[in-house]
Amino acid sequence: MGLYAKHIFPRLMDRFMRGQEFQRLREDLLTSADGDVLEIGLGTGLNLACYPQRVLRLRAVDPAPLLPARVAKRSAAVSFPVEITHLSAERLPYEDGSFDCVVSTWTLCTIPDSVQALREVRRVLKPTGRFLFLEHGRSDDAATAAWQDRLNPIQNVLGCGCNLNRRIDQLISKAGLHILQLDRFVMEGVPRIGGELYRGIATPNRIGVSAPPETDGR
Ligand SMILES: C[S@@+](CC[C@H](N)C(=O)[O-])C[C@H]1O[C@@H](n2cnc3c(N)ncnc32)[C@H](O)[C@@H]1O
Numbered sequence: 001m002g003l004y005a006k007h008i009f010p011r012l013m014d015r016f017m018r019g020q021e022f023q024r025l026r027e028d029l030l031t032s033a034d035g036d037v038l039e040i041g042l043g044t045g046l047n048l049a050c051y052p053q054r055v056l057r058l059r060a061v062d063p064a065p066l067l068p069a070r071v072a073k074r075s076a077a078v079s080f081p082v083e084i085t086h087l088s089a090e091r092l093p094y095e096d097g098s099f100d101c102v103v104s105t106w107t108l109c110t111i112p113d114s115v116q117a118l119r120e121v122r123r124v125l126k127p128t129g130r131f132l133f134l135e136h137g138r139s140d141d142a143a144t145a146a147w148q149d150r151l152n153p154i155q156n157v158l159g160c161g162c163n164l165n166r167r168i169d170q171l172i173s174k175a176g177l178h179i180l181q182l183d184r185f186v187m188e189g190v191p192r193i194g195g196e197l198y199r200g201i202a203t204p205n206r207i208g209v210s211a212p213p214e215t216d217g218r
Helices: 003-017 020-030 068-076 114-124 142-158 168-174
Strands: 035-040 055-061 082-085 099-105 125-136 178-186 196-203
Touching: 020 099, 020 125, 020 196, 035 114, 068 082, 099 114, 114 125, 114 168, 125 168, 168 178, 168 196
Parallel strands: 035 055, 035 099, 055 082, 099 125
Antiparallel strands: 125 196, 178 196
């Protein structure tokens, strides 16, 4: 990681993304998290304080160790054990069906192969598990989406791989997850090109339908 990615970007990101509205949205999303939880793209650990006491254990992955001292302090302040592994969500080191909840906030914009990461999310969720997501992405408004496409190359550099124009709901469905709930809205206090939010819950299988048997593809 270069100087900008290692020292400057994480500080800017942490300061911006711990704003009041960000924290309110994190708390709303995570209020229903419980049991064994996996967070993909932990970042600087801004979600940690928002998990309820029903969480028994948190495991988190992120390829980048961002502001490790701050993450350690935030991890030490919660009531459940936190285990952080520095690797990519595209290849998770967990058994099938390990988690009650998987959480992703403002991360699917950045993961290089986000559909592969979401396939992994589906694999590691218990059949009754839930994927809680809160992400920014492509606008339904054509003029805003055109600006997102235009500015994406710049955002990619400034935001260390962040994309403005991903259709988050389509990525989730493409990975075989089933969206139970989806809220679309524009976040207060953030320019619309980065504030088009996708918030919701997805499950590994359609509710009431068990997973199809694995085949060898023939
Ligand atoms: C905008 S930050 C969001 C951080 C955090 N989720 C939050 O809500 O504050 C995006 C995060 O995705 C992480 N990331 C990038 N590529 C990833 C990958 N392949 N797998 C998992 N996380 C990744 C980055 O290191 C960064 O921490």
